Amino acid sequence: MTFAIEMTGVTKRFGAVVANRNVSFGVRQGEIHALVGENGAGKTTLMNVLFGLVQPDEGTIRINGQTVVMDSPRRAIALGLGMVHQHFKLVPSLTVAENIFLGMEIVRGGLIDRKAQSEKTRQISAEFGLKVDPDRRVSELSVGIEQRVEILKVLARGAKIVILDEPTAVLTPQESRELFRILRRFADAGMTVIFISHHLSEVMEVSDTVTVLRDGAVVGTRPTRELNEDELVRMMVGRNVNFDRRPRKAISGRTVIELKEICARDARGVLALRDVNLTVRSGEIVGIVGVDGNGQTELAEVIAGLRAPSHGEIAVNGITIAESHPRAMREAGLAHVPADRLARGVDASASISANILMGRQYAQPWAGRGLIRWGRVREFARGLIKRFDIRARNEKTLVKTLSGGNMQKVVVAREFSRETPFLLVDQPTRGVDIGAMERIHDEIMLKRDQGAAILLISVQIDEVLALADRILVMFAGRISGEVDPEKTTEDEIGLLMAGGAERPRAAA
Amino acid sequence: MEVLERIFNIALIAATLRTTAPILLVSLGGTFTTKAGIFNIGLEGQMLLGAFFAVLGSIWTQSALGGVLIGVTASVVVAGIFSLFVVTLRANEVVVGLALNLLAGGLTITLTKAIFGTRGSIVSGDIVGMPRIELPVIHDLGPLGQMLSGFTPLVYLSFAMVFVVWLILYRTRIGLHIRVTGEKPAAAEALGISTAAMQHIASLFCGVLAGLAGAHLSLGYITMFAENMSSGRGFMAVAVLIFSNGDPVRVLFGCLLFGFADALSLRLQTFGLSSYLVLTVPYLVTLAALFALTYRQRPKLFRETAETLSLIRRRQA
Numbered sequence: 001m002t003f004a005i006e007m008t009g010v011t012k013r014f015g016a017v018v019a020n021r022n023v024s025f026g027v028r029q030g031e032i033h034a035l036v037g038e039n040g041a042g043k044t045t046l047m048n049v050l051f052g053l054v055q056p057d058e059g060t061i062r063i064n065g066q067t068v069v070m071d072s073p074r075r076a077i078a079l080g081l082g083m084v085h086q087h088f089k090l091v092p093s094l095t096v097a098e099n100i101f102l103g104m105e106i107v108r109g110g111l112i113d114r115k116a117q118s119e120k121t122r123q124i125s126a127e128f129g130l131k132v133d134p135d136r137r138v139s140e141l142s143v144g145i146e147q148r149v150e151i152l153k154v155l156a157r158g159a160k161i162v163i164l165d166e167p168t169a170v171l172t173p174q175e176s177r178e179l180f181r182i183l184r185r186f187a188d189a190g191m192t193v194i195f196i197s198h199h200l201s202e203v204m205e206v207s208d209t210v211t212v213l214r215d216g217a218v219v220g221t222r223p224t225r226e227l228n229e230d231e232l233v234r235m236m237v238g239r240n241v242n243f244d245r246r247p248r249k250a251i252s253g254r255t256v257i258e259l260k261e262i263c264a265r266d267a268r269g270v271l272a273l274r275d276v277n278l279t280v281r282s283g284e285i286v287g288i289v290g291v292d293g294n295g296q297t298e299l300a301e302v303i304a305g306l307r308a309p310s311h312g313e314i315a316v317n318g319i320t321i322a323e324s325h326p327r328a329m330r331e332a333g334l335a336h337v338p339a340d341r342l343a344r345g346v347d348a349s350a351s352i353s354a355n356i357l358m359g360r361q362y363a364q365p366w367a368g369r370g371l372i373r374w375g376r377v378r379e380f381a382r383g384l385i386k387r388f389d390i391r392a393r394n395e396k397t398l399v400k401t402l403s404g405g406n407m408q409k410v411v412v413a414r415e416f417s418r419e420t421p422f423l424l425v426d427q428p429t430r431g432v433d434i435g436a437m438e439r440i441h442d443e444i445m446l447k448r449d450q451g452a453a454i455l456l457i458s459v460q461i462d463e464v465l466a467l468a469d470r471i472l473v474m475f476a477g478r479i480s481g482e483v484d485p486e487k488t489t490e491d492e493i494g495l496l497m498a499g500g501a502e503r504p505r506a507a508a
Numbered sequence: 509m510e511v512l513e514r515i516f517n518i519a520l521i522a523a524t525l526r527t528t529a530p531i532l533l534v535s536l537g538g539t540f541t542t543k544a545g546i547f548n549i550g551l552e553g554q555m556l557l558g559a560f561f562a563v564l565g566s567i568w569t570q571s572a573l574g575g576v577l578i579g580v581t582a583s584v585v586v587a588g589i590f591s592l593f594v595v596t597l598r599a600n601e602v603v604v605g606l607a608l609n610l611l612a613g614g615l616t617i618t619l620t621k622a623i624f625g626t627r628g629s630i631v632s633g634d635i636v637g638m639p640r641i642e643l644p645v646i647h648d649l650g651p652l653g654q655m656l657s658g659f660t661p662l663v664y665l666s667f668a669m670v671f672v673v674w675l676i677l678y679r680t681r682i683g684l685h686i687r688v689t690g691e692k693p694a695a696a697e698a699l700g701i702s703t704a705a706m707q708h709i710a711s712l713f714c715g716v717l718a719g720l721a722g723a724h725l726s727l728g729y730i731t732m733f734a735e736n737m738s739s740g741r742g743f744m745a746v747a748v749l750i751f752s753n754g755d756p757v758r759v760l761f762g763c764l765l766f767g768f769a770d771a772l773s774l775r776l777q778t779f780g781l782s783s784y785l786v787l788t789v790p791y792l793v794t795l796a797a798l799f800a801l802t803y804r805q806r807p808k809l810f811r812e813t814a815e816t817l818s819l820i821r822r823r824q825a
Binding site: 072073074085087089090091092093094098099102103105107110111112261263271274275310311 | 675679680681684685687688691692694695696698699700701812817820821
C-alpha cells in the first residue's frame with residue numbers, strides 16, 4: 001500500500017505545552033482523510049508541521065515514500081502539497097485571477113499579462129469544475145466562492161495533496177455539500193485530500209478514513225464505514241457527550257422583549273436589518289441562526305444598545321426604550337454575552353474579579369461613596385469561580401492567562417449572575433472545548449427554567465437545535481423563517497439560511 | 509473685478525504647475541510606502557536633505573545633473589536608514605520618521621555653518637541651477653502654449669511620473685507585491701513573497717522621488733538652499749496620501765490643489781497683503797480639505813422614512 005503522506009513519531013512542543021505527542025499517521029493516495037479532534041487537540045499544529053510552517057522537535061515525514069525535511073511552505077508546495085487555511089489569505093482588492101497567480105504572475109514585457117492570467121484561471125476552473133469569474137474582485141465574492149478561489153490557488157500550483165483546515169466552518173449546508181462533491185471528484189481523480197473538522201456528521205458523510213487526535217496524540221485511525229458518530233465522539237472526548245435536545249418543560253410566560261420594525265444600517269450605511277420583528281417570552285429560548293454576516297451581528301448590537309436602529313422600537317417588559325445606549329439597555333434588564341469575548345466580553349489584561357465587577361461598578365453594594373469595595377467584589381468573584389467551574393488559580397488571576405473556554409465562563413458568570421429578566425447570548429460556545437460548552441449549555445437551560453427570556457444567536461446549528469424552543473432563521477437582514485426545533489431538519493434550516501429558493505448572496 | 513483678473517490669469521496656472529511639482533514628486537514617492545503599509549512621516553526630512561545635498565553636489569560637480577544625483581543619493585540613504593529601523597528593527601514608524609525629520613533640520617543647519625560658515629542659507633554664484641526647457645512647437649501655440657513651456661525638466665518629469673508610478677503599482681509584479689504587502693501581509697507571506705523586502709524597496713523608491721522633490725526646491729526656480737526650505741511640503745504630502753489612500757491619480761489632484769494654494773499665496777504677497785497672513789493660505793487649504801473630506805466620511809445616523817420602509821417591505825413581499 002502506498003502512502004501519499006506518512007508521518008512517524010512527530011512531536012512538537014511549544015514551551016512546556018506538548019501540541020503533538022509522538023503522532024504517527026498515514027494517508028493513502030486517492031482518499032479523503034478526515035482529521036478530527038476537539039479544539040486544542042493538535043490538529044492544526046500537525047498540519048502546520050506537515051506544511052512546513054513549523055518545525056517538529058522529533059519525527060519524520062515521508063511524501064510518496066520519500067523521506068523529506070519540510071523546512072518551508074515552499075518545499076511543501078514543490079512536493080505537491082497545498083493548504084487551504086481556515087482564514088482565507090486572499091487580497092480583497094485584487095481580482096480572482098490576480099489572487100490565484102499572486103507570487104507566480106505571468107509577465108510579458110515587464111508587465112503582468114492579465115489576459116493570460118484570466119484565461120489560465122478559466123482553464124483550471126473548467127478542468128476541476130470549480131466555477132469562478134476570473135475578473136471579479138475578491139471583495140465582491142461570497143465566502144463560499146472565496147473558498148473556491150483558495151482551492152484554485154492551490155490547484156494552480158500543481159497540488160496533488162490538498163489539506164483543508166475547517167473548510168465548512170463558514171459555509172451554508174448547501175455550500176458544504178457542494179464542497180464535498182468537489183473533494184470527492186478530486187479523490188476520484190487520484191488526488192489526496194486531508195480535511196480537518198469537528199463537525200462529525202460531515203466527517204461521516206464525506207471521508208474514507210478518520211484519524212482522531214486527543215490531547216496531541218493519535219487515538220486511532222479507522223475506515224469511516226466501520227464507525228458511527230457516537231464512537232467518534234467517544235474517541236474525541238474519551239466519554240459520552242450529550243448532543244441531543246435538552247429536556248424541558250413547557251413554560252409560557254409573558255413577553256419580556258419585543259422588537260418592532262427594527263431597521264439598522266451597518267458602518268458603511270448599508271441596510272443590514274430590514275424590518276425585523278420578534279418577541280421573546282419569559283421561560284423561552286429563541287434561537288437565531290444564519291450564515292455569518294446576514295444581520296445577526298447588527299441585531300445583537302441593536303439589542304445591546306451598541307448600534308442605534310434607523311427605524312423601529314424595542315420594548316422591555318412593555319416599556320419602550322427611549323435611548324439606544326448600552327447602559328440604558330442593561331438597566332432595563334439586559335444581560336449580554338457578546339460574540340467576540342476578547343473585543344467586548346472581557347478586559348484580558350485585568351483580573352477575574354475586575355472583569356466580574358464590570359457593569360456593576362456604579363451600583364450598591366459593589367461601590368459606595370465613589371469607591372469600589374474590592375473585598376466584596378473578590379468574595380463574590382470567588383463564589384462565581386466555584387459555581388461556574390472556572391479553572392483558575394484564584395480570583396486575582398489575569399483573564400488573558402485563561403483558556404478560551406474559561407475566559408468565556410468568566411463572561412457567562414458575570415452576565416448570568418446579574419439575575420436579569422432578559423439574556424442576549426451571542427455565540428456562547430465559539431472556540432471553547434466540549435467540557436466548557438456543556439457547562440455553558442447547562443447554565444443557559446437553568447436560566448430558561450428559572451423564567452428568563454433568552455435570545456440565543458449562534459452559527460452552530462446543532463447548538464441551537466439542542467437548546468432553542470423556537471428557531472428564527474436570518475437571511476439578508478430579515479427573518480427568513482421560523483422553524484420548530486422538534487420537527488425541523490438541518491436541510492430545512494439550510495434552505496432558509498440560503499434565502500429560501502434563492503442562491504446565497506455575497507454576505508460581506 | 510480688475511483685482512480678480514490680476515490674480516487669476518494664465519501666469520497663475522503656470523505658477524501652479526511649478527509649485528505643484530515638488531509636492532507631487534514627494535507625494536508620489538509616498539504612494540509606494542503608503543501602498544506597502546508604512547506610514548511615512550519622514551518625507552519632509554528626506555526632501556530637505558535632498559535639497560541641501562543637491563546644492564552641495566551642484567557646487568562640487570558644477571552641473572545641475574550632478575547636483576540632482578547627489579541630492580537623490582542623500583535622500584535614498586535616509587530612506588534606507590528609515591526602512592532599516594522601521595522594517596528590520598521594527599521600530600515605531602512615526603517616531604523614526606519624526607526623528608529623521610528633526611535630524612534633517614539640524615544636520616542641514618550644522619553643515620551649512622561648517623562648510624560655508626553662514627547661517628540660514630546658502631547663496632552662491634557657484635550653484636548651477638536646472639535649465640528651463642522651451643518646448644519647440646508647443647511654445648509657439650499662443651498663451652496656452654507658453655503656459656506649458658519653459659519649465660525645468662523636473663516639472664515635466666513630476667507629471668510624467670504620475671503615469672509611471674501608476675504603471676509600476678498596478679501593472680508590474682513588484683508593484684503588485686508592494687500593494688499586497690500593504691493590504692494583506694499574511695497573503696503575501698503565505699505565497700513566499702517577502703514583505704520585508706517589499707517594504708525596503710518601497711522605501712527606497714520613495715527616497716528617490718523625495719530626493720528629486722528636494723532638488724527641485726533648491727535647483728529649480730531659485731538656486732539656493734535655505735534653512736527648512738521644504739517648509740511643510742512633506743507633511744502636506746502625508747495629508748495628500750491619507751486622503752488619496754496612495755492612489756497616484758488622486759494624489760495628482762490633491763497635489764494640484766496644494767500647488768494652487770501655494771501659487772495663490774505667492775501671488776497675493778505681491779498685492780501687499782501681510783505676508784504672515786498670506787503664508788497661511790496653503791495650510792488653511794490643507795485644513796479645509798481635511799475637513800471637507802472627513803466631513804463626508806463622518807458617521808451618519810440614519811432614520812428610515814415611511815417611504816424607505818414601505819420600499820423595504822415591498823421588496824420582501
